[in-house]
Amino acid sequence: FGPDKPIIPGGLTWRIYADKPDAAGAFRAVKEEKVAAPTLVLPAGGYVVHATFGQASVHKHVTLRSETVREILDLPAGGIRIEGRVGDVKIPHGQITFDIFKGSQFEVGDKRPLTQGVLTGDVMVVPEGTYTIVSNYGDGNAVVRSDIRVRPGQLTDVMVTHRAAVITLKLLASSGGEALANTAWSVLTPGGDVIKESIGAFPRVILAEGEYKAIARNEGKVFERDFKVVTGVDTEIAVLAR
Numbered sequence: 248f249g250p251d252k253p254i255i256p257g258g259l260t261w262r263i264y265a266d267k268p269d270a271a272g273a274f275r276a277v278k279e280e281k282v283a284a285p286t287l288v289l290p291a292g293g294y295v296v297h298a299t300f301g302q303a304s305v306h307k308h309v310t311l312r313s314e315t316v317r318e319i320l321d322l323p324a325g326g327i328r329i330e331g332r333v334g335d336v337k338i339p340h341g342q343i344t345f346d347i348f349k350g351s352q353f354e355v356g357d358k359r360p361l362t363q364g365v366l367t368g369d370v371m372v373v374p375e376g377t378y379t380i381v382s383n384y385g386d387g388n389a390v391v392r393s394d395i396r397v398r399p400g401q402l403t404d405v406m407v408t409h410r411a412a413v414i415t416l417k418l419l420a421s422s423g424g425e426a427l428a429n430t431a432w433s434v435l436t437p438g439g440d441v442i443k444e445s446i447g448a449f450p451r452v453i454l455a456e457g458e459y460k461a462i463a464r465n466e467g468k469v470f471e472r473d474f475k476v477v478t479g480v481d482t483e484i485a486v487l488a489r
Contacts, residue, residue: 248321248322248323248324248325248399248400249321249322249323249399249400250321252321252323252399252400253400254283254284255283255300255322256283257282257283258300258301258372259281259282259283259298259299259300260279260280260281260298260299260300261278261279261280261281261282261285261296261297261298262276262278262279262296262297262298262299263276263277263278263279263287263289263294263295263296263297264276264277264294264295264297265277265292265293265294265295266292266293266294266295266308267293274295277289277294289311290311291311291312291313292310292311293308293309293310293311294308294309294310294311295307295308295309296308296309296318296320298320298322300322300324300372301324301326301371301372301373302324302361302362302371302372302373302374303322303323303324303372303373303374304322305320305321305322306320307320323374323375323399324372324373324374324375324397324399325372325373325375325397325398325399325400325401325402325403326370326371326372326373326397326401326402326403327347327370327371327373327378327380327395327397327402327403327405328368328369328370328371328402328403328404328405329345329365329367329369329380329382329404329405329406329407330367330368330405330406330407331343331345331367331382331384331391331406331407331408331409332406332407332408332409333384333408333409333410333411333412333478333479334408334478334479336479337367338367338384338409340366340367340368341366342384342385342453343367343382343383343384343385343409344363344364344365344366344382344383345364345365345366345380345381345382345383345407346360346362346363346364346365346380346381346383347360347361347362347363347365347371347373347378347379347380347381348360348361348378348379348381349361349376349377349378349379350376350377350378350379351377351379351394352379352392352393352394353394358379361373361378370402373397374397375397375398375399376396376397377394377395377396377397378394378395378396378397379392379393379394380392380393380394380395380405380407382407382409384409384411384453385411385413385452385453386443386452386453387434387442387443387452387453387454387455388442388443388454388455389409389411389453389454389455390455391407391408391409393405393407409455409478410455410456410478411453411454411455411456411476411478412453412454412456412476412477412478412479412480412481412482413451413452413453413481414434414451414452414453414454414474414476414481414482414483414484415449415450415451415481415482415483415484416432416434416449416450416451416452416461416463416483416484416486417448417449417483417484417485417486418430418448418463418465418470418485418486418487418488419485419486419487419488420487420488421487421489422485422487426448426449427448427465427488428447428448429446429447429448429465430446430447430448430463430464430465431444431445431446431463431464431465432444432445432446432447432450432461432462432463432464433461433462433464434452434454434459434460434461434462435459435460435462436457436458436459436460437458437459437460442454442459454476455476456476456477456478457475457476458473458474458475458476459473459474459475459476460472460473460474461473461474461484461486463486463488465488468488470486470487470488470489471486472484472485472486472487
């Protein structure tokens with residue numbers, strides 16, 4: 248991981264390339280190994296040694312002659328492991344994913360994700376530096392952005408706290424009655440922005456804390472209701488068809 252840092256025990260991919268292009272102009276890979284400390288026998292000459300570990304990589308030019316050469320490559324990288332919570336309750340695996348971007352969220356300019364759809368508990372290896380974590384809880388508007396710092400040879404555990412709840416919608420012909428099937432739903436902010444659209448008797452949506460409007464369409468008629476989402480309070484929102 249760097250000078251005076253631990254040796255990486257596994258998970259590495261080593262590729263050895265000739266340091267000069269072939270007739271087609273390509274740099275030919277001559278060896279590939281996936282052990283922590285490979286021993287390679289190669290003809291004398293120049294090579295480029297390339298090592299990858301997760302999203303981190305390093306390369307070094309090496310010249311071989313008749314004697315054995317020992318090379319150590321420094322790969323200043325660390326790990327990120329993320330989970331999400333609502334209050335003190337861990338968000339179940341599969342309900343939340345994380346996207347990782349290089350740099351701070353406050354830096355200007357467009358950013359491409361380094362990796363997307365990371366699941367709870369996955370360890371992502373990245374070069375040392377600052378990263379933005381975008382936490383997506385469900386497919387509504389429960390999104391949280393956080394900046395973290397990754398240091399070489401260290402595993403950074405990240406806890407993302409969402410202020411959100413699970414809301415189940417239902418359209419009732421009468422209070423306490425059965426939910427009406429084939430209902431088209433829209434969930435809007437007070438300003439009229441559409442957060443989620445779905446069809447069904449009991450659609451489920453995860454929403455950030457705040458105020459919303461539920462609009463139900465069934466058999467050509469439109470019904471609506473304002474409601475409020477409170478962090479950690481999963482609830483059903485019933486709209487009466489009248």
